[in-house]
Amino acid sequence: MKERTITLVLACCLAVASVLSLFVGVIDLDLHALLGGDLHQLEIFLISRLPRLLAILCTGVGMSVAGLIMQQLCQNKFVSPTTGATISSAQLGILIALLFLPASTLWSRAVFAFVFAILGTWVFVWFIQRIQFKDAVMVPLVGIMFGNVIGGITSYLSYQFEMTQALSSWLVGHFSLVLKGRYEIVWLAVPLVILAFVFANHFNIVGMGKDFSRNLGVPYNVILFLGLSIAAMITASIVVVVGSISYVGLIVPNVVTMFKGDKLRGTLTDTALFGALFVLICDMIGRVVIFPYELPIELIVGILGSLIFVGLLFYRLRGKKPVRLAVQKGGCCS
């Protein structure tokens, strides 16, 4: 019963914050005028505010679920789309699309981002499976290094072809360009998250290790790559529209599993809700702080995220047990 309460509280908070967020912006929206049929206000509402809210919700849900899947499959709490080279691979994909298909639509860029994100994540996981790290912290470190190498290639290419300006909007995530008609790809996160729900038990079993999966008749490699592909596609569909949003995929699943454990069927809903709430609040802060201008969400998420992360570490240190970073032998990312 208590578990349901958390879910319910999160859902209520999210609903309230969502409604509030619709009325935060440079142009004042008035509920009376809106309901009274003021066409101008309705236009702003439908073209800008509502798409923005939907994009934020998809981003929050998608990034945190992608992070949760990656952490489960890799058996490492520090793996996420940021620390697993997924985001930087997606960005490289977008750049390649911009370079070789200058007339590319959002959709063809998305396809490139998908392919690169999936490949990048696979290579990363293949790499950490080949090299057995004794220390769990090494895995995200290698991921960050790998991501930076890809980021370096991206920067080089963009300087070489004078694309830095064009690429910048995908490097720092922000929602200010989200308008009706040019953000709908982010909705792809929804069916992918549903797919993640369907395979939740499989991911859990694979997270327990290769032998464990074999015992229960679950094809380890198939599920591993399926899960990673889902996580990478969710991430790519968000990066294409919003740009890079780091930390969410790392922080949100960690906070939720701290309270609710690792059983995916139990934590997925809360992770999704909390992720959406977190991104929404960050975005609202970004919109309010230097009103009437706004800060990119990446900045706010970075500040809040790092604070929460430090808090999280302290919280774990203060408990009975020290922070457990060591991973036992035999796992996928150990």
Place this chain on the structure above:
Amino acid sequence: MLQIKNLSKQYDGKTVVHDVSFHIPKGKVISMIGPNGAGKSTVMGILSRLIARDSGLVEFAGKDISHWKSKELSKRLAILTQSNNIQMKLTVRELVTFGRFPYSGGRTTPEDQEIIDRAIAYMELEDFQDRFIDELSGGQRQRAMIAMVIAQDTEYVLLDEPTNNLDIYHATNMMKIVRRLCDELGKTVILVLHEINYAAFYSDYICAFKDGRIAKFGTVEEVMTKETLSEIYNVDFEIMTIQNRPLSIYY
């Protein structure tokens, strides 16, 4: 029903399992013993399909195990190794529930719940069932794993060094559990053990390996002789009989 024929395995040109054949008697406890590198763990790995073999057959119910569907096989043959991710924050009950996965996938039926309840009760884990497995002691965690295998309801259970990392008290309890799996639940249990006396006291048959071959396969009394053990381990042995069981002393 489970039969191994002419099994061979090489690693980098070095033969670790050499033409191993034996028949596993049903409804008994069979221990595989031998010095390090004798090939017992490799044979176990091949039996549980975690290691690919180079040649030979592993026949289960008249069909080679590689021709079995994973899901079907997992209803009849359970494998428990020591390399599970025990840091996962899963409760004991959630872990045991995974034992029903081959039958019901993610959706457990009331019947499954009953089986899970019984498995937890059988392992005396009722008080721990809502605790996370990473908070348990080694012995409790091992019992939770066994409870999962019981819920899996298989005829055969393969255990790879189940007493590893356990102190004498918990290791002995573990071996008593193995005995009960066989005597009370009618399972065939095949295990890899390092401790010869556990094998002697708690199993029906012993399969002793040396240099990738079977040095001796037989009942406990047949294998637990001074000559056989001395030859396998290159150490001097004395055999004593305690509670009608041959136990070894080595020095």
